[in-house]
Amino acid sequence: MAQSAGFTENDLRALSGERSFARGLGYVDAVTAVEVGDGWVTATVHGGDAYAVELSFGASLDGECDCPYGREGNFCKHLVALGLTVLARPDLPQLRARAQERAHQLEEWLAVLSRDELLALVHEQVAFDQQLRRRLEVRASAAGGDLPEARVRIAELLDPAPFARYGYVEYEDAQGYAEQALQAAAVITTLVSGGRAADAIGLAGEAMCLLSGVQDGIDDSDGHLARIGAALAAAHLQACRAARPDPARMARWLLEHALGDPDHLTGIDPLDYADVLGDRGLATLRDLAVAAWRDKPAGWAEKHVLHQLAAAVGDVDMVIAVHAADLAPDGSTHLAIARHLDAADRPGQALRWAQDGLTATLTHPPHAAAVDSALIDYLCARYTQTGRLPDVVALRREDFVARRNLETYRRLRDAAQSAGCWPAERSAALARLRADAEQHEHGWYGEPVLIDALLDDEDTDAAWQAARELGAHDRQWHSLADQSRATRPAHALEVYLRLAEPLRQQTGNRAYEELTSLLLAIGDCHRHLGSEDDFTTYLTTLRTGLKRRRNLMLLLDQHGL
Incomplete structure (x- = not known):
C-alpha cells in the first residue's frame, strides 16, 4: 500500500x-x-x-x-x-x-454545457457560497475598468478593521483577514487582463503601502502577511511586463521599494524585473544602488541590493567593495570575501583576505575567542591542501586556548594526529583544562571540560580519577558509567543507583523513560557482578512502591523489567 x-x-x-x-x-x-x-x-x-x-x-x-x-x-x-x-x-x-x-x-x-447553463450553475454556487460571491464581485468590479472603484475595493480588502477586536486582529482571525486581503491581488490581475496594466502598476504599489501600514495591528504568527505581499508583488510584476513602463522610472521605484521595505513583506527582488528594465534600466538601477550605498555604506538594505546586483553581473570587485566597507570584528566578512574570490578563481587573494581577517581579530579585543570558527575552518582547510600541517596545528591550538571547549579540543586532536604531534599537544591541552577545573572555570552547563575531553579520548581511568578529584556533572557521571560498565561494573552501578533515586519521586513519561533506561543499566551491572538476585530484590521493591504509576509499569513490562 x-x-x-x-x-x-x-x-x-x-x-x-x-x-x-x-x-x-x-x-x-x-x-x-x-x-x-x-x-x-x-x-x-x-x-x-x-x-x-x-x-x-x-x-x-x-x-x-x-x-x-x-x-x-x-x-x-x-x-x-x-x-x-x-x-x-x-x-x-x-x-x-x-x-x-x-x-x-x-x-x-462542464465542457458541453451551454453559456446559459454555465451561468445558471455559477448563480447557484454564488447563492450557496458567500466567499465565492465576494471573490466574483471583486473581479467583476475590476473587470469594469473603473479605476476609482478598483482603488476603493483594494482599500476595503486590505482594511483589517472588520476582523479586529479591540483594534487588533487576533491570531484566530488572521487567516480570515488574509483570505479577504488576497483578493486585492485578484483586482490588480483582472485590470491587467482587461487592458489596464499601466493603471494596475500604480494600484499594486498603493496596495503594498497599505499592507505595510496595517502589519502592526495583526497577529501574523503564521506569516499570512508575507503571502499577501507575495501575491501583490506577483500582480505588480505581471502588470509591469504587460505595460512596459519607462525603465529608468521603474529602476527608481524598485530601489526605493527595496530600501523602504525593511520587513520584506513583498519579497520583491529587483532582478526579477530584468526583462522589464532591459540593459538601460539595469544600468540605472546599478548607478542608483551605488549612490545609495555610498551615502549609507553600513545600511543593510543598501548593501544587500548592491550585493545582489553585483553578484548577478559577476562584478566580484564590487561585491568585495560592499563587504569591505563594513568589516565585521569576528572576521566573518573577510571570510565572505575570500569565498567570493575563490568562486572567481582568485585563490591567492582569497587566502590573503582570510589571513587578514584572522590577524585583525587577534589584534583587537576581545581577541581570539571572538574569531568566527568558520574562518578558522577555512584557513585550516587551505593550509591542509598545501601541506602546511604545522600551521594547522598552531591555528587549532590558538583556537583551543581561546575557547577551551570540547569541540576545539577535538579539532586540535584531529590536526595534531594528522601532523604526528598529538601526545605533546594533548598533554598541554589537558593541563590547561585541569587548571580551568581547579579554578572552577567550567563549560556551558557548569561541568569541567576536562572530563568531557578524557571521555572523548576514551581514557576512562583518567576520567574517573579527574571526576573524583575535581567533581563532575551528572551527565558526565552517566557517560562515565556507560563507558566503563563492562570494566568497572561496581563503580558504574554506584553512579546509576544515585541517578535513579531522584527519578523515583518524579512523574511523567520522560522521567519514566529515563528511569527505565537506568534500570536496564543497573541490571547489566549486576549481571557483570554476578549479583542478579540483588537486582531482582531492588526491582521488586521499586515496582511495589511505584505500582500506581500505570505508564511506568507498562514501560517496565515492555522492557522485561
Whole structure:
C-alpha cells in the first residue's frame, strides 16, 4: 500500500519527528470522514477537538491541520494518524482511480454545457457560497475598468478593521483577514487582463503601502502577511511586463521599494524585473544602488541590493567593495570575501583576505575567542591542501586556548594526529583544562571540560580519577558509567543507583523513560557482578512502591523489567 500512496511510514516519521509520530499512532482510531481524491485525502481527526486534516501526496508529501500545532506549519500527530490510515487502506488505488474518473467526468460535463447553463450553475454556487460571491464581485468590479472603484475595493480588502477586536486582529482571525486581503491581488490581475496594466502598476504599489501600514495591528504568527505581499508583488510584476513602463522610472521605484521595505513583506527582488528594465534600466538601477550605498555604506538594505546586483553581473570587485566597507570584528566578512574570490578563481587573494581577517581579530579585543570558527575552518582547510600541517596545528591550538571547549579540543586532536604531534599537544591541552577545573572555570552547563575531553579520548581511568578529584556533572557521571560498565561494573552501578533515586519521586513519561533506561543499566551491572538476585530484590521493591504509576509499569513490562 505504501507504493500506491507514494509515501511510507518512514516519510511520515521524517516529517513529524519521533515524538509526533509516536503520538499519532494513538490517534489512528480517531480518524473519521475520510475522503480520497487523486493525490490528496481529507478527514476529521478527533482529539481535544475535531480537527480538519488534509494530506497531499502528489510530487511530495505535505499536509495541513487546523489544530494549534498544525497551524504553526508543523506536521502534527493528526496528520500522522491520517497518513497511517491511508497506508492501511487496501482499496486506496481503487479510490484514487474513482477520484480521477470523477474529475474527468466533471471536466467533460462542464465542457458541453451551454453559456446559459454555465451561468445558471455559477448563480447557484454564488447563492450557496458567500466567499465565492465576494471573490466574483471583486473581479467583476475590476473587470469594469473603473479605476476609482478598483482603488476603493483594494482599500476595503486590505482594511483589517472588520476582523479586529479591540483594534487588533487576533491570531484566530488572521487567516480570515488574509483570505479577504488576497483578493486585492485578484483586482490588480483582472485590470491587467482587461487592458489596464499601466493603471494596475500604480494600484499594486498603493496596495503594498497599505499592507505595510496595517502589519502592526495583526497577529501574523503564521506569516499570512508575507503571502499577501507575495501575491501583490506577483500582480505588480505581471502588470509591469504587460505595460512596459519607462525603465529608468521603474529602476527608481524598485530601489526605493527595496530600501523602504525593511520587513520584506513583498519579497520583491529587483532582478526579477530584468526583462522589464532591459540593459538601460539595469544600468540605472546599478548607478542608483551605488549612490545609495555610498551615502549609507553600513545600511543593510543598501548593501544587500548592491550585493545582489553585483553578484548577478559577476562584478566580484564590487561585491568585495560592499563587504569591505563594513568589516565585521569576528572576521566573518573577510571570510565572505575570500569565498567570493575563490568562486572567481582568485585563490591567492582569497587566502590573503582570510589571513587578514584572522590577524585583525587577534589584534583587537576581545581577541581570539571572538574569531568566527568558520574562518578558522577555512584557513585550516587551505593550509591542509598545501601541506602546511604545522600551521594547522598552531591555528587549532590558538583556537583551543581561546575557547577551551570540547569541540576545539577535538579539532586540535584531529590536526595534531594528522601532523604526528598529538601526545605533546594533548598533554598541554589537558593541563590547561585541569587548571580551568581547579579554578572552577567550567563549560556551558557548569561541568569541567576536562572530563568531557578524557571521555572523548576514551581514557576512562583518567576520567574517573579527574571526576573524583575535581567533581563532575551528572551527565558526565552517566557517560562515565556507560563507558566503563563492562570494566568497572561496581563503580558504574554506584553512579546509576544515585541517578535513579531522584527519578523515583518524579512523574511523567520522560522521567519514566529515563528511569527505565537506568534500570536496564543497573541490571547489566549486576549481571557483570554476578549479583542478579540483588537486582531482582531492588526491582521488586521499586515496582511495589511505584505500582500506581500505570505508564511506568507498562514501560517496565515492555522492557522485561
